[in-house]
Amino acid sequence: MITQRPMCDVAVIGAGPAGLTAASELAESGRDVVVLDEQGAPGGQIYKGVEKVVADRPQDIGLLGKEYVAGKALTRRFRQSGAQYHPGVSVWQITSDQEPELALGLLQNGSAQMLHPKHVILATGAMERPTPFKGWTLPGVMTVGAAQTLLKSSRLLPEDDVVLAGTGPLLYLYAAQLASFGIRPQAILDTRPSMSLRAARLGLSALTACPKTMLAGMKWLWNARVRVNMVRGVHSLKAQGEDHLSSVSYETRGRRHELSTSLLLTHDGVIPNTWLSMSAGIRHHFDSAQSCWVPDIHGAGSTSRDCISIIGDGARIGGAAVAALQGERVAYEVDAYLRTQHRAMVTTESRALRRQRQLRRFLDCAFPPTADFQLPADETIVCRCEEVSAGEIRQVAARGCMGPNQGKAFTRCGMGPCMGRKCALTVSQVMADARGVSVGEIGHYRIRSPIRPITVGQLADMALVSGED
Amino acid sequence: MFRLRTHSTDPVTFSFEGRRLTASRGDTIAAALLGSGVFIFRNSPVSSSPRAPFCMIGNCYECFVRVEAMGVVQACLTEITEGMKISKVSNLIDESETGIKESSKR
DSSP, rough: OOOTTEEEEEEEEOHHHHHHHHHHHHTTOOOOOOOESSSSSSSTTTTHHHHHHHHOOOHHHHHHHHHOOOOHHHHHHHHTTTTTEEETEEEEEEEEESSSSSOOOEEETTEEEEEEEEEEEEOOEEEOOOOOBTTSSTTEEEHHHHHHHHHHOOOOOOTTTOOEEEEEEHHHHHHHHHTTTTTSEEEEEEEEOOOOOHHHHHHHHHHSSSSSHHHHHHHHHHHHHSSSEEEEEEEEEEEEOOOOOEEEEEEEETTTEEOOOSSSEEEEEEEEEOOOHHHHTOOOOEETTTTEEEEEEBBTHHHHHHHEEOOGTTOOOHHHHHHHHHHHHHHHHHHHHHHHOOOOOOOOOOHHHHHHHHHHHHHHHHSSSOOOHHSOOSSSSSEEETEEEHHHHHHHOOOOOOSSSHHHHHHHHSTTTTTTTTTTHHHHHHHHHHHTHHHHHHOOOOSSSOOOOOOOOHHHHHHHHHHHO | OOOOOOOOSSSSEEEEEEEEEETTTTTTTHHHTTTTTTOEEEEEEHHHHHHOSSSSSSSSSSTTTEEETEEEETTTTTTOTTEEEEEOBBBSSOHHHHHOOOOOOO
């Protein structure tokens, strides 16, 4: 572990395109950089297992697509940059601005430790937007991202009866990847609305700005439409089965249909993973264009706390290209902060970044979150851990519950081991809807450290170690 | 669910609920179990409903399993190792480890 050096210039949390680029930049310029990664190897979710695939299964690289290959150069540069890499490390705490010193609480192989960096870069990436519907806790129901992770890291392929449901670029990319591995899903139950005039207009400017990405995306969609049974206008999804998924039912054009399957993969786009940034007391707001909570960002990655920057999808969903560009830019801000102890801001934006923004505006408009998943039916479980339904949330809201935090006391919603990661957004939306206010007004769960489960024993052991120092 | 993995160039032997299974070195426990046809990882503490990995990136905590000598771990973030003895978890607190009985569930 990091016993020999509990201090460093910069701690980067997360090793996806944002974290790896920022760490490489800063380490190459001579800064002492430590990268803390919950995963076992660099690459984040998008380039998950890329080093292993290059070394052990080179034949798969082409099948996973061009977007995945980009991870090869990124991880190679990082490995040569001089940054220290610590895989399998969970960060369970960032000290608040009320405390005398910036410190991170780490957990690795069951032992806890503190690290004292001068600056922290959060590059914690995205997580999939919750997709609550009746039966979504049944074994056999997973996210598309989960299945893609299994494909990248372990080459696990679904059986041919697999059904995909929802919408978002990742769903169509995964379907295209399955096609290249010779698998044709039984169906794609597409919940996407038909394209609006505004989306079409934004699509045209995105096509001029990022033609390669747009064409790749159109190819994925084309593949899904031509090679797979794609059902449009799907709503009222239900997963059925005793101990395990046995069938999926859905409605389209006023009629209910049913498919037998043992695996249903859902997806509804991604949202920033803000658990660390919220627990650090950084200011956030509800971003209505992306329908999710995002930290307030100025410049490349400056936040309301001078010693903490946020980049990549954890700052706002922008995709891998934006994450890498922000990683480059934030290095200047962090370097200036380390020299002057004052926050600096990079305000100029490269053409590449402006082009990516045009692409994102189109994607946000063309693949909006699915209405059914945003405001699920009463009987749908919202909090998977404590098994609290949307109906219970509506009931407490109707009785006068002020918001998600008070709701915890009445329902235990959001108080299980996932600490609200899989229900926070849904609960805020359902409560805001029930009370007739905006999601921004109703607020978000208050996130407190430890943001990862840690035992009292692990904490006590850490105190003993540092007491002996 | 997932295609069963029939062969591996670098196999690891482990057990789940006493069943001997094999996986590939470097797999996470979650991938090892799903690739061996294990569908149910645990039962929920609230209603005992069956659960299995959902997000695979460490956020949903649905993939909790108990590993001998390690305790309760997230199967999607923990690498499988030779001889690992894995079992289902129904109560997150292990009475034998803590000596505390969990209070009654609602």
